[in-house]
Structures are given as C-alpha cells and as structure tokens.
Amino acid sequence: MTQPHKAALEILRREQRPLATDADLSSLLDAIGDARFVLIGEGSHGTHEFYQERARLTRLLIEQKGFTAVAVEADWPDAYRINRFVRGGSSDDDNAAVALGDFQRFPRWMWRNSVVRDFVSWLREYNASRAERQVGFYGLDLYSLHRSMNAVVDYLQQVDPEAAKRARERYSCFEMFGENPQAYGYATEHGAWEPCEQEAMQQLLELQRRAPELTDGQQLSDDELFFAEQNARLARNAEQYYRAMFRGRESSWNIRDTHMVETLEALVEHARGRGQEARVVVWAHNSHLGDARASAMGWQRAEVNLGQLTRERWPDSTFIIGQTTYDGQVLAAHDWDEPGLVMTVRPGLPGSLEALLHDVGERFWLDLRPGSPAAAALVQEQLQRFIGVIYRPATERWSHYVETVPAGQYDALLHIDHTRALRPLDADAGDAQEEVPDLYPSGQ
Template sequence: MLCKPRQRIRRWQLLLILVVALGSAVAAKVQASEQHYRAFFESSVLPLSEPAHLAPMYDAIGERRFVLLGESTHGTHEYYHWRAEISRELITNHDFSFIAVEGDWHAIYQLNDFVKLRDSVEDNASGDARTLLRNHAIRWPRWMWINEDFADFLDWLRAHNAERPMAQRVGVFGIDMQDPQDSMEHVLAWFQHNDPSNYPQVADAYHRMLDFPEEFRGYAQHLVYGGERLNNQMALAAKLLHDQLGGNPADADKATWVARENALVAKRAEAQFHGATQLGPESWNARARFMHESLLRLAKRHGEESRGIVWAHNTHVGDSAATNMSNRGEVNIGHLLRISEGEDDVFILGFGTYQGSVIASPSWGEGQQEIAVVPAHPESYEGLLHQSGIQQGLFLFDDTARQGDLLAPRHQRAIGVIYTPPNEAYVPTILTRRYDGFIYFDETQALNPL
C-alpha cells in the first residue's frame, strides 16, 4: 500500500528530469546556433565606410543582368543613400540601362520624363528635382519618393543623361500597381486621341469599375456580396493594344507602349482585388507577378543587352523561397526572377538595421512621422549582428555560407509603411539563401521628406 505513492513520485521526478534535460538540450542547441552565427558574422564582415569598399560586391555581381537592392523599411536614409551610390556605379561603369522601383507605373513615369530631359515635364527648364517632387501627384505614402535622398539621385541621373543621346539615357520606372485609377485615366485619354473607334467600349468597360464607391475597394466589396467579376472588362484595353502592336509591344512607339503598360496595370489590379476576397495568397501574388512581368518587359524594351536595377523592400526582392512566405504559397520578384532568368543572372542585396529612427505612419493613410526604431529582438539576425559588435558592414554569400547551421531559419526584421512599436514584424528567413549579399547598419536615421 505504501509503495504505490512512492512509485508515482519517482515517475514524476523522472518526467521532470527528462523535461529539464530536454529543455537544456534545446537551449544549448539554440545557443550553439547563435554562437555559430555570431562567429560567421564576425569572420565574414567586410568594411563599409566609403564607396570604394563596395568593390568586392561589384566583382560578385560580374555580368549579372539584374541587381535587386532591398530595404527593411520604407523610410531609412542609409538605405536610399547606399542604393543611390550603388546605382551610380552600376550605371556609370557597368552599363546598366534602367532602374525599376517599388512605385506606381503612371506616377513614376513622369519622373522618367524628367531624368531623360523630355520637354513634356514643365520643371525640365529648371532641372530641379525637388520642385518636381513637391508638386508631383504621388499617392500616399509620398515620403517613399518625395524625399531629399531620392531628389539628389534624380538630379544626378538627369545630369548624367544630359551628356548622352536619348537612346542611351537611363530611365526610372515604376513596377507597382497600387494606384490603378490614374493608369486607367491615361489609357482612356490614349484611346480617345489615338483610337476613337474603340474608345466607347474601353470607356464603358473601365467605368464599370470607376463607378463603384471608392473604385477598386468598392469593387472588392461588390465581389464579397456575390457581384459579377469584371476581369474581362479590365483586360479589354490591354488586349486591344496588344492586337494593334501585332504581338511586338517592345518595338512600339513610346506613347502606345506606355498606354499598354498602364492598361496592364488595370488588368493586374483587378486580379489583386479579386484575390483579396479569396482565402490564400492570390492577392499578394498578383502584385508580385505584375512586378516581375513589368520588369521583364522593361528589359525587353531596352534590348537584349540591357541590364536593370530594382529598388524595393526586402519583402519583394529577397527570395521568398528562403522565408516562411513559401509556406503560404507566396512568391515575390526575387524568387520569380531567379526562376525565370536563373540564379547566375540575378544578384539580390538585402539591407537591415538594429535600431535608430524611421519615417513611417501609425496607421494606413495617416500622416508621416519620425518614429524611433526599437532595438531588434536579441535572437533575430539584427540582434546577433548587434551582439557581434558590428557597426556597419557588407556581407557576400557564396556556397560556403549556405550549409550547416547557416541554413537554419531565423527572424529578420521587416518594417513597412506602418510602424507601431513595440509591435514588430519579423520574417523567418535563411539569410544566406534569401540574398546574395547583405548590408547591415547598427543604427540608422530617418529619411528627410520634402
């Protein structure tokens, strides 16, 4: 009778010992992994205090056709400064032909006219990017492009282009589609002026969408309540323009090519908003596929020997297959481009920070604020880099960095246009597979909006 309680006590003691031992083993494994990462960072970091320190990265880029430059926020001065520095070098000494940014096609194309010194932009006479940007109708979040760093880069690119014939001038293009209404208005104006016979049917198709309260957002609500999908209507203008171009849109005159690109914005935007009403990744993927396809169309437009630079958030350029995005079926430009063009033709550079300040907003559509970036989680990549004592540095990843513990996912910080610390977003990431290189800053400063 007295033995049974003692046996039960021994079993619980054994169970407790096993739990503690298991927890200790897991903790030891985590600690060993963290130590491995810190040792890797300390041994592989390259200095980055002046532009000349980027030379090893240019060697790694070699003859690759596409260079994707990321950012872990949409409002950090250092990211814009170093992306501009890298872009100047690639354009000046490596024959890169165009820059594609995470901005709306229609809005950014007006900046393209500016940097190429086309007479259609009123501010070309003064050559002042700041005046142009302050008066430019770019949607919220305006600070992404209406800021001192981007203005400096546009002024440099305009001066660089002024010494070259039009065919050799480097342009800036948007490959996003978050403001489809402006693109639709552009397409309607093109049909009214250039193809009046087809204008009525295109206008009728587009106004089916534009007549909803809040336009595309109203359309999404219409779908939720079982309304008719308007995918054929939104695809009509793109099809008519494609037919007119005889299947060779890359060789079209400038006005017709621009109209077709804007028509494709409307077509893909419909797919994005339809996807938003469904369970799954289709809304995100519609945007990602548009960015990828738009980039490839730009490359084709610029010729077989053209080379392109992309500025976009890490979430878009860092290969989604090396993150938990793949678990949700989500793709992005980096992943799609590595598949379509091959990894040897794509170089992806990520950016990250431990702490500092950033321009962001506390909620969607609200005004911009300078917000303190709180120290990163100690177990994140940024946390381990901080613990390694690295203030600023460049990392380049080869096959030796893609094995063993370095293939274990770890959190990487991601700050978007909305930032409400202490609420933080982190993406489980295999850093050395997500990127070909990485630039880290221990502390960063906010952009200076115009």
C-alpha cells in the same frame, strides 16, 4: 551566447567587408559580376541609410556596369513622369521635386524624400551627358487602377479617337464605384456586381494587337505606346488584385508580386525590340526581394515574391541584396493613412538576425552567395525584422518579425547598425489619399 551563435559570429566577423566609401563597394560589384537584375532591398520604407546606400550602389551599377533602368516599388504612371524627367522629355524644367509630384498616395514619403530627389537629379544630369541610350525610371506596382485607365484613354485620344471611345466604354464598367477600387473588389467578390475582368483584358489585347498601326506614322513614340500598354496591363491585374483582397492576404500578395515580375519582363522585351539588352536595378522592400522560398512567407503562407520569381525566370542573371539595421529611428505611421512620425526603432530581438549582426560590427556587407563562409553561417532559421510604412513597437514580435533563412534569401547583405529616419519633402507626408491598398498590418 549559444555555441551555434558563437560559431556564426566568429565567421561573420572574419567575413565582414567595409561599407564606407565607393571604393569599398568594388568587391560587391565584383560579386555582382555579369548579373542583369540587381535587386536592392530595405528593411523599412522610412530609413535614410537604406535609401542612401541603394542610390549609391545604383549609381555605380549605371556608371561601371552599364545598367539601363531603375524599376521601383511604385505605381507605373507616377514613376513614368520621372522617366520622362530623367530622359529630358518632361515639362518639369530642372526641378526633381516637381517631377516627383505625382506621388500623392499614402505614404508620400516613400518616394517624395530627399534621397530620391537627389538621385533623380543625378540621373537626369547623367542622361544629359550621354549620346547613347539613356537610363529609364519605372514603377512596378499596381495600385493606380483609375489613373492607369485614364492614361490609356488619354493616349488613344491622341492616336485614335475611335479606339479611345471603345476604351471608355470598356472601363465604364468600373464607374459606379468612383475611385474606390476596394468597393469594387468587395462588390464583385460578394456577388453584388459582375467583375470587369473581361473588359480590362479586351482593352489590353486590343492595344497589343494594334501596336504596329498605332505607332506607324504617328508623332507619339513607341515609348508612349509602351506606357499605355503597361497601364492597360496594370488595369487588368489591379482588377484581379482588388477582388483578391477579400479572399485573403496570400492571394492578393501573389497577384501583386507576379504583376511586378511581369512588368520586369515587359521592360526586357521593350528593350529587346530596340536591339538592346536590359540591365535593371530594382528597388523594393526586403519582403518583396528576399526569396520567399527561404522564409515563412513561402513555406507557411504559400506566398511568392518578386525576388523568387526573378530568380526563377533569370536564374543566372539575378543578384539579390538585403539591408538590415539593429536600432535607431524610422519615419513611419502608427496606422494606415496617419501622419508619418519619426519613431524609435527598438533594438533587434535576442536571437534575431539583427541582433546577430549587431554583434558583428557597425557598418559592413556580407557575401552570401552559395559556398561562401558567410552563407554557411546564416543557413539556420532565425527571426528577421520587416518594417513597412507602419511600425507597431508594442506588438513588434508579431507585427514585424518573420522566420527566414538569410543565406537563402539574399546573395549579399548590407548591415548598418544604427540608422536615421528618412527626410520627406512634405511636412504633411502622412495625408490620406485615394486608392489605398490593403497592406495592414506590416504595410510593406
């Protein structure tokens, strides 16, 4: 054991805080304080404990700190079905598993799993018990290009059929590629087709410009207009994303995470328009939430991410929480579109953050706010593991580890040393679906 490792280990053992009961989280809630944006990450998309702890902490934030929304790394139209369900405006009866039915794109287990089902059921019951404003559930991602365009047309068909006709004409620019946005991106980037950027932008601008008249005297609520406007924004950004895929990972990654923070901003503005203050819990992978400026993502690849952008927009109101594990099992696929499998997670590499935390204890959290002793112990650059929906143990060092400065990425860190695989709702959780994004090799 090196001297720096030994010194850091002594500090972290002294500073670790228990993570067993709800009462144990009271000190974490105190650390969060008045933050209005609490970003809760995960070291993989297939670990039961990461989902469980995130749901537990989110319930406490809603009950004790009045958080008004949960925003997740999921497609906007899929998540909006959940929003309707938890707020009592759904035709899915009282069945959360049915309400999760729009999550059909690979990997379905990411949201169609037992923990999310139980959380969504709890949120519906919580909202039903309240007379005041209710907690919403929203998606931040942008893969649903065609579903979002269809949703815009469907909304306009109900409020203004002539406007729906204009929307169809604009979106017809994408028709020759069917529901294959990657083919569209390839054709436009290689000069075989004129980009549909202007058409997508014009549709968004029309919705925004006509917002007052579209809701004036209409039976549909301003929530439904907001849903349609966000779908139009998604279509514009997804069009850019699928073209950028063929320029390189950095360009498409930055468009995607910028879209996520734009969606957060839209949620804030929507609440403000109703005279309310938005307080949002965000669920996403550590790679999206751990500030990119404190990792090789930022200093080597010029990537930005949602955590960085949220801190930049709301520097005094953002609190970022990461989650890590040392070993155990994970639900993941060997390759894109392959079935999800329960796979063994190898022990953290020597010298990695996971190996250091393994020597600290089994289940705990650390306060990494500037000036804390634990933060001072984690200011050195070290490897950190990121497992998405694909896990490649044979090339784990190159496929899943990135150099980071943990104290710069997170305000708090939860570590659960040995973890279990997520339990999906579908036996065939790894079936291929349309509109597959390009996240290879890490699938985050």
